[in-house]
Amino acid sequence: MENKQTIHFASKPVIQSGYSIVGPKEATSLFAQYFDYKLKNDFFGEKTYEKAERKILEQAILGAVEKAAISINEVDAMLSGDLLNQIISSGFAARQFNSSFIGLFGACSTMAEGLALGAMMVDGSYFSRVVCATSSHFSTAERQFRYPLELGNQRPPTSQWTVTGAGATILGKDGNGPCITSATLGKVVDWGVIDVNNMGAAMAPAAATTLSTHFHNTKTKPEDYDLVLTGDLGKLGSEILVDLLEEEDFKLGTNYCDCGQMIFHKQDKTFMGGSGAACSAVIFNSYVLNKLQSGQYKKVLFVATGALLSTTSSQQGDSIPCIAHAIVVEANQKEKHHG
Amino acid sequence: MENKQTIHFASKPVIQSGYSIVGPKEATSLFAQYFDYKLKNDFFGEKTYEKAERKILEQAILGAVEKAAISINEVDAMLSGDLLNQIISSGFAARQFNSSFIGLFGACSTMAEGLALGAMMVDGSYFSRVVCATSSHFSTAERQFRYPLELGNQRPPTSQWTVTGAGATILGKDGNGPCITSATLGKVVDWGVIDVNNMGAAMAPAAATTLSTHFHNTKTKPEDYDLVLTGDLGKLGSEILVDLLEEEDFKLGTNYCDCGQMIFHKQDKTFMGGSGAACSAVIFNSYVLNKLQSGQYKKVLFVATGALLSTTSSQQGDSIPCIAHAIVVEANQKEKHHG
Numbered sequence: 001m002e003n004k005q006t007i008h009f010a011s012k013p014v015i016q017s018g019y020s021i022v023g024p025k026e027a028t029s030l031f032a033q034y035f036d037y038k039l040k041n042d043f044f045g046e047k048t049y050e051k052a053e054r055k056i057l058e059q060a061i062l063g064a065v066e067k068a069a070i071s072i073n074e075v076d077a078m079l080s081g082d083l084l085n086q087i088i089s090s091g092f093a094a095r096q097f098n099s100s101f102i103g104l105f106g107a108c109s110t111m112a113e114g115l116a117l118g119a120m121m122v123d124g125s126y127f128s129r130v131v132c133a134t135s136s137h138f139s140t141a142e143r144q145f146r147y148p149l150e151l152g153n154q155r156p157p158t159s160q161w162t163v164t165g166a167g168a169t170i171l172g173k174d175g176n177g178p179c180i181t182s183a184t185l186g187k188v189v190d191w192g193v194i195d196v197n198n199m200g201a202a203m204a205p206a207a208a209t210t211l212s213t214h215f216h217n218t219k220t221k222p223e224d225y226d227l228v229l230t231g232d233l234g235k236l237g238s239e240i241l242v243d244l245l246e247e248e249d250f251k252l253g254t255n256y257c258d259c260g261q262m263i264f265h266k267q268d269k270t271f272m273g274g275s276g277a278a279c280s281a282v283i284f285n286s287y288v289l290n291k292l293q294s295g296q297y298k299k300v301l302f303v304a305t306g307a308l309l310s311t312t313s314s315q316q317g318d319s320i321p322c323i324a325h326a327i328v329v330e331a332n333q334k335e336k337h338h339g
Numbered sequence: 340m341e342n343k344q345t346i347h348f349a350s351k352p353v354i355q356s357g358y359s360i361v362g363p364k365e366a367t368s369l370f371a372q373y374f375d376y377k378l379k380n381d382f383f384g385e386k387t388y389e390k391a392e393r394k395i396l397e398q399a400i401l402g403a404v405e406k407a408a409i410s411i412n413e414v415d416a417m418l419s420g421d422l423l424n425q426i427i428s429s430g431f432a433a434r435q436f437n438s439s440f441i442g443l444f445g446a447c448s449t450m451a452e453g454l455a456l457g458a459m460m461v462d463g464s465y466f467s468r469v470v471c472a473t474s475s476h477f478s479t480a481e482r483q484f485r486y487p488l489e490l491g492n493q494r495p496p497t498s499q500w501t502v503t504g505a506g507a508t509i510l511g512k513d514g515n516g517p518c519i520t521s522a523t524l525g526k527v528v529d530w531g532v533i534d535v536n537n538m539g540a541a542m543a544p545a546a547a548t549t550l551s552t553h554f555h556n557t558k559t560k561p562e563d564y565d566l567v568l569t570g571d572l573g574k575l576g577s578e579i580l581v582d583l584l585e586e587e588d589f590k591l592g593t594n595y596c597d598c599g600q601m602i603f604h605k606q607d608k609t610f611m612g613g614s615g616a617a618c619s620a621v622i623f624n625s626y627v628l629n630k631l632q633s634g635q636y637k638k639v640l641f642v643a644t645g646a647l648l649s650t651t652s653s654q655q656g657d658s659i660p661c662i663a664h665a666i667v668v669e670a671n672q673k674e675k676h677h678g
Contacts, residue, residue, distance in 0.1 A: 007465045076344070085650070086422075086444065086649040087647070088648070088652045091662075095527050095660050098526065099344075099526065101524075102452065103647070104441075104442060105420060105426045105429075105443065106442045113441065117441070117456070120460060123463070124463030126346045144651075185416060187433070187438065187440060188430060188433035188434050189434075190434050308427070308431070308433075309425065310424040312389055312427065313389070313425075316389060316390065321433065321434050
């Protein structure tokens with residue numbers, strides 16, 4: 001018996017708003033005009049980077065609530081996770097909100113994991129409205145996963161640069177926003193990559209597995225979407241993904257794009273591009289939603305990818321288990337009553 | 340508007356099996372006869388404690404699958420989290436299973452968080468069958484959160500001892516097992532406790548908040564349950580909980596019990612008792628399910644509690660945000676067809 005990975009949402013949960021906040025480096029991105037808030041300083045008035053990341057996440061959630069023209073008390077649950085040990089950005093941010101907290105860990109796949117679970121909760125009428133959010137911060141990630149910034153360590157050419165920022169999405173039953181129509185929850189895939197400075201290569205097989213499963217289960221092809229968007233494979237990882245899917249006769253064309261590859265400029269010297277849970281979260285909650293709201297995109301396949309390693313697992317010689325979760329978001333073509 | 344925290348499951352998802360595995364210290368517990376597997380050595384044949392914890396979790400899942408008399412391929416999704424940075428026990432264990440992986444982080448509340456989400460997924464027909472699991476290991480937790488074991492550090496009298504073990508539950512639509520009938524998803528509560536050696540005091544307000552909300556929303560009282568079981572408040576934390584609820588006119592009587600307080604013997608010198616994600620997971624998946632299956636218990640309120648701190652947040656002077664998720668499990672009183 002084949003186990004089920006793809007879910008169709010009969011009631012088509014609506015994205016009532018999305019909010020993105022980014023750091024100073026990301027503020028010069030190609031997508032800059034779409035971001036809701038750009039930090040001038042990545043301490044954001046706080047004393048530590050960790051407290052700054054927490055505040056960024058709080059602002060993303062409050063911003064999404066405001067854009068949806070609701071009160072924070074009208075949000076039943078907060079689904080959130082981040083890269084920090086014990087997801088402290090999310091756990092501490094949740095203190096500010098009077099809703100159930102559902103802590104997630106999907107590394108950089110968190111935005112898609114949250115949206116898929118949130119869509120189930122709204123579609124199943126378990127909650128009327130949820131917020132799905134995630135954050136990352138270059139300086140918290142760097143010192144937790146790699147080296148102290150003060151060391152001035154050299155970055156290898158396959159490395160990526162963690163995006164500083166946060167994204168939040170309000171999902172509810174009603175409204176005129178884009179709808180989540182299906183989701184494919186990924187399996188953990190590990191092809192034995194042990195180079196922690198080559199996450200793109202580690203994550204590409206997970207993305208390929210989820211995409212291939214999604215295309216098979218939904219009987220769609222890459223060309224059926226206006227945009228197929230992966231999270232943070234970066235330049236190398238997305239090239240590997242294109243190759244892997246070609247072996248399965250799925251051709252990713254000019255409608256395919258990777259957030260990690262696109263978010264920074266070449267002159268930013270980020271090598272393979274951006275990474276981090278916020279990398280896809282800020283682009284999804286800005287550019288992608290904007291194009292769906294305007295009707296320029298009718299159907300988007302969003303696939304956030306995550307590497308489920310820790311410094312401990314790497315130090316013990318383990319390879320990098322990876323995951324990718326996919327959701328389909330479509331421009332709203334149905335009549336919906338406001339809640 | 341009051342936001343919703345309590346969910347009723349119309350279809351009453353069935354617990355098709357539960358499996359518990361414990362370390363050598365836990366093997367002498369009062370509950371010993373109910374545990375499925377007792378380790379003689381907490382390395383479990385592995386070279387590191389982290390790899391041992393991973394193997395323990397894998398065995399819990401495989402054991403639950405076997406007890407449910409199904410194949411692992413009949414499990415659509417694995418919902419799991421643990422205490423280790425980036426939930427590596429869960430992420431690595433997931434490599435062994437051919438199902439979607441939904442990574443959670445709820446610290447020691449994970450068993451209840453997973454069961455609540457799993458019940459939504461089965462009740463909403465998003466998945467036919469899921470496994471909800473969690474693990475903890477004294478030696479991985481100790482060196483990650485506190486001190487190297489080799490230091491022989493003195494333990495303060497308010498401390499608790501992380502349980503080595505794992506629990507896994509198979510949830511599905513059909514069968515004769517106990518049913519999950521409702522869940523109350525907790526909010527993050529932080530009363531400012533900063534003593535990382537007094538988790539019971541930190542978590543008690545979260546447990547009180549969730550229980551009080553649950554009793555209000557379901558119009559029930561503590562005495563309506565054969566057992567009200569908290570996760571790992573320990574001796575001090577559970578006394579605080581009793582006091583806090585008494586202030587709200589809910590009286591926890593002799594039907595109230597805390598897994599942390601009960602799991603070890605006094606001569607084990609664990610001070611306030613057990614803790615860790617596995618503490619409640621192994622008792623829920625052994626003793627509690629046994630009593631529900633035999634009909635000795637008709638209705639159990641299971642409330643797992645979690646402390647959402649990290650060493651980084653503590654080092655930065657932050658207090659300890661806590662959470663508690665509750666589920667109601669009832670003995671099966673309905674006719675159900677086998678799937």
